[in-house]
Amino acid sequence: MKLLVRWAAQALAVWASTALIPGIKVHGGAWSYFWVALVFSLINVTIGTLLKFLTFPAVILSAGLFIVVINAAMLELTARWSTTLTIKNFWSAFFAAIIISLISALLNRSVRRVSKN
Numbered sequence: 475m476k477l478l479v480r481w482a483a484q485a486l487a488v489w490a491s492t493a494l495i496p497g498i499k500v501h502g503g504a505w506s507y508f509w510v511a512l513v514f515s516l517i518n519v520t521i522g523t524l525l526k527f528l529t530f531p532a533v534i535l536s537a538g539l540f541i542v543v544i545n546a547a548m549l550e551l552t553a554r555w556s557t558t559l560t561i562k563n564f565w566s567a568f569f570a571a572i573i574i575s576l577i578s579a580l581l582n583r584s585v586r587r588v589s590k591n
Contacts, residue, residue: 476585476589479585480578480582480585481508481511481512481515482508483577483578483581483582483585484511484512484514484515484574484578485504485507485508485510485511486507486577486581487511487573487574487575487576487577487578487581488500488507488510488511488514488574489507490573490574490577491569491570491573491574491577492507492570494569494573495566495569495570495573496562496566497561497562497563497565497566498559498560498561498562498566498567498570499559499560500558500559500560501557501558501559501560502558506558509556509558510552510556510558510559513552513555513556513559514548514549514552514574517548517551517552517555518545518548521548521551522544522545522548525544525547525548526541526544529544542568542571542572542575543568545571545574545575546564546567546568546570546571547567548571549561549567549570549571549574550564550567553567
């Protein structure tokens with residue numbers, strides 16, 4: 475159940491980023507947002523984790539800000555491998571990665587609080 479809630483939170487975060495950032499667009503309906511969230515999560519868990527491990531010194535030197543660059547690159551990979559996501563340029567992916575990270579973290583934290591009570 476938690477996995478489905480996190481997936482929905484990720485889809486909502488992708489929707490919010492497309493609503494706020496002009497250079498990112500998801501083609502299709504609500505299921506397209508779920509598809510993009512699934513592909514982004516899988517890419518971020520596999521390739522993103524490896525990249526975060528390999529670039530650990532850069533992450534430390536940038537006080538963790540390089541993680542946003544890695545997440546933006548994973549979002550660009552998602553756009554390349556998915557036909558439903560279009561990203562205009564790297565800066566759109568960069569700001570979308572920030573929005574997706576913030577909204578996902580907030581929603582996942584609130585879900586954890588509700589499930590504890």
